[in-house]
Amino acid sequence: MSAEGDRLHVVTADDIADSRLRFGKSLVWGSAVLMIFIAVLQTADQNGWIDIGFTNWRPTLYAYIFWGICLCAAQVIMRGEHGKRTLFVLPATLFVVSMVVFPLLFGLVIAFSDWNLASPDGRQFNGLDNVRQMWSDPFYWNALRNMVWYTLAIIVEYAIAFGLALLLNAEIKARKFFRVAFLLPLMLSPVAVSWMIGKSMLENRFGPVARMLRELGVDNPSFFSSPEIAQLMIMLMDAWTYIPFMMIMILAGLQAIPRELNEAAKVDGAGAWTQFWEVTFPLMLPVSITAILIRIIFKLKLADIIINVTAGGPGGATDSVTSFIFREYRDRSNVGYGTLLAIVYLVIIVVAMTILIKVADRWMRPRY
């Protein structure tokens, strides 16, 4: 979409009176002053300089919401028709900014402090102690390494998803049944999945999978005692839930490919294999890359299954970063260290994703 010029042109003759402008301005600034006043009052109360008896920070929150509403209203009052257009985007922007940017800044402050929520001391600034602790925390590095493995598993998931999408796109009967059946795992909550599969089907003694393996001659199958197999099981469970997601994106891409292209290739004497590699696969590259990128984003949030099935065990071997921080908080209720780990993780993700998107972009651009 081009940066300048509206797609929807509206000619407006807004004639905004001075008094209306002044009213709008005073509304915004008045509510802002009110908000700052309340915030200062609360800070003073919190630090014990004065005593008003606030029990929590709700008044400041209400003042902030009030300011937000005034800001939106003032857009229309001050800028008329243009303000009405701004009103489409402004609420969502305000919401996201206040829900993301503010907590992130706050998180940066927490990250450099020692703050045990259970202790009465409150927050203690401790400089770079958390960074030093992180540097020598083998479990965190292990969790980061695990994330690389978990992310690499996406390649296999992608291959399976592509295969299934190809089959669903072929001439088959009962397509609707298969589509619904394949989609179902995506609907299930990871917590339920971790019980259904991780804790009952993969149970050592009575689980059906263990039983089947015993029939096949494996003695004492166990799924979560050796690190490699436990990791593999986590990957499998996660793949089971998310393969439908990639499959559907790829299927949508396949259906958008005009039939003529494959027909033309067939006329030119291409076999099924050549058709796939020379026609379908290259055409699917953009869709594939989108699907993989989104899948990576979801994979980086992987935690629920690990928390519920292995709780990171054996010995932290299956930990993802998220589940590690979750346990770290649960065990020690120290928000400072966990936040630092999370922010370092975020920085790594942002850098890696930016590089990945750049590379994908370059790779996708046609070369002559």
Next chain:
Amino acid sequence: MTAQIFHDSDTDRAYRAKWITGRVIVYGILILWAFISIFPIYWTITTSFKMAPDVMKGNMVPWWDYVPRWLGWRSLGLSPDTIGNESTVREEFLKRFWNSTVVAVSASTLAVALGSMAAYGLSRFSYRFGFMRNSDISFFFLSQLILPPVVLALPFLVLYKSLAMLDTRIGLILLYTLTVLPIVIWIMRDQFGSIPTELEEAALVDGLSIWGAFLTIILPIAAPGMVASFILSLVLTWNEYFFAALLTSSHAKTLPVMVASQTGSQGISWWSMAALSFAAILPLIIIGIALERYIIKGMAAGAVK
């Protein structure tokens, strides 16, 4: 002895055989994968009707190798003979179920409302907030997808604590809205982009305001996209565990947290866990089967540009 004069040539017959093997392989894989997808669900349903010996013997098929019993559902207070009685477990379950419903539905509604407005604005007008232009604003919204929940979790824990919003539904609703908003905006931007602007132009000529045109003309046309994004949000928020586990304790606890807290304590009483898990996933299975079209549409929105 007469020789057959007309017969298929060898190549044709080979083709036929190849075609049949091809079909067998295709359907074999399809059925195998359908089995992989459905078996855990089947396992959960059947297990919820088993008794201890059935579990240990590994019986699988009801009425054939074991007799279904209401044991699991009785422990939830949902079996036919206990449905009329008082049951603390059932009350707990219904409370969690209700919490999940309220949180998921309100968060999805809020996200669809905010997201549709933003997506409409971005698809129709050009904005300039400081240095941010349209593409920057879109990127700003979509980039929230990358943000892992763990980064926000602990700051929110502290913030909510000081705002007395810990363990409240509204706190969860706001966070869930934030997590699904990028997805809604993504789907809706695609949806609005496909609606021609001539429609609004005609409406504006006829005297509607821009908001009037949006609400009365565009939204009804964009309804499929809204339904798709609503359902996707519903699925994601209903299943969300991480924030709920951190930010709720007794009052606003959601269903996944209840399921998770039971897994450890139940030992081998699989029947009750199976009943609970199945009750937790049932709404989404129904949604998945009934509204599969919309879910696929929603997920396909971003894939094909």
